Amino acid sequence: MFPFFGFIAVFLLWPTVLVIAGAFQTSSGQLTLENITKVVGTSAYLQAFWGSIRLSAVTALAGGVFGALLAWAVAEGDQNGVFRRQVVAMSGVLAQFGGVMLAFAFLATFGYAGVITLGLERVAGVDPLTSGAWIYSFTGLAVVYTFFQIPLMVLIFLPAVDGLQVQWREASDNLGGGSWAYWRHVAGPILAPSFVAGLLLLFVSAFSAYATAAALISQGSPIVPLQIRTFLQSEVVLGQANMGKALAFGMVVVVAVVMSLYAWLQRRGAKWRA
């Protein structure tokens, strides 16, 4: 009991409190709102937050749609089949496959000497130096992030698809509804809360992600985690010691808002099921 909560307090709660408290303190420890107003008033920071939110939203949507489709395709097959087990196990690994290794995988595919880039050069005569640069840009980040979002959505969404009863489909068929009517009026509304809840989790997962972006982008900081990196790695300018904490606090606020939306949605979903 006490060792457990003591450990949590020292290694999880205490650092978090330090971040939040630091966001409201000057470097000498006085209470101030200056860090926060500086974050809100500096266009580079606002752009980083906007970039983070945009990246998370785009990849959550893309990963959510493709992941949901894959979950559906898997659920259509044999419940205890080898294929389904393999997809689930693979999703478990690939959803965790972020960071440096994922960045390398995509550089090996789309980078300057990547397989697809060189293939395109051979087939279509595209110059690899112009066609290989996009992987280091915002679009590149979005494509790479979507890679871990898809298997994550499969893991989150598959139980919901499994929950669809065969009898509902039969009832819809017997009442003369076609495939479209079934998805529009039966399966769609039932799956909608789980789908949106999944999107919110994917948003948080992309928003919190650091390692993949850090390995891919070494110059410039288009998203908040990379802005925080510059504060942690460089000699901090005098009087700005707590700016990194203010940025981190901003991330906590965004995640907290999205997670409360998620909790609210879960409660609504539970009420509807009961």
Place this chain on the structure above:
Amino acid sequence: MRWIVLTVVGAYLLVPLLSMLDFSTRGVGSSRTLEAWKAIASYPELLSAITVTLELAVLTVVGMLCLLVPTMVWVHLRLPGVRRTMEFFCLLPLTIPAIVLVVGLAPVFSWLSYFFGDTPLVLAFVFVVLVLPYAYRAVDAGLRAVDIETLSEAALGLGASWWGTLFRIVIPSIRGALLSAAVLSIALVMGEYTIASLLNYNTLQVVLYQVGLRNAAVSVAVSLAALIFGFVLLFIVSSAGSRRRGAAREESTLAPLEGGLQ
């Protein structure tokens, strides 16, 4: 329709993995070579980083088991009212981004290295926190799957001590769940980059990145090897689980709420 989805999404997920294989075995012209794979051994910093990371994985698993299992069993049996609180704190690391945590960890680590010296193994303290959500869910599923209450009451009624009950009754009956928790923790520690790199410790991922700046093919080879290692580990767990209880239940213990490493 089903096959279109499987092909398109499958290609998106598999092409980068196959590209890694191609990239790391690319020779001059269109020949194949294992140069990059052999070169792994010529990077001593890579080998020592692998050792350090495996040591960290072991420490994290031991720390996680010692911290989590007795507490969870105790709460499960004696303090059901605390269960919600415990779940909340165990899942909390999922909602605090690692990049945020690392900002606040600097003072904690300055006194950790004061006590333990300048060793990367102190990272295990934070890694235990990072693996808590995954380990908690695996162990929780294990505890729910067997009737721990009856078993432990029988043991205590026959005169076993609390620790005797824990080690001789409870732990053997949830060993599958403990294995899942351990494997998920190992996978997480092997892939952790954020905290290790920003606190300047040379773990596998950190060194992998540095080596990649000089020789990309070697890093791609190591990444692929690490990925295959992860696959094998998770397959062992999922097949061990499905042999005993059927595949459906094991999915829930393998399914994380969200990714941890990105």
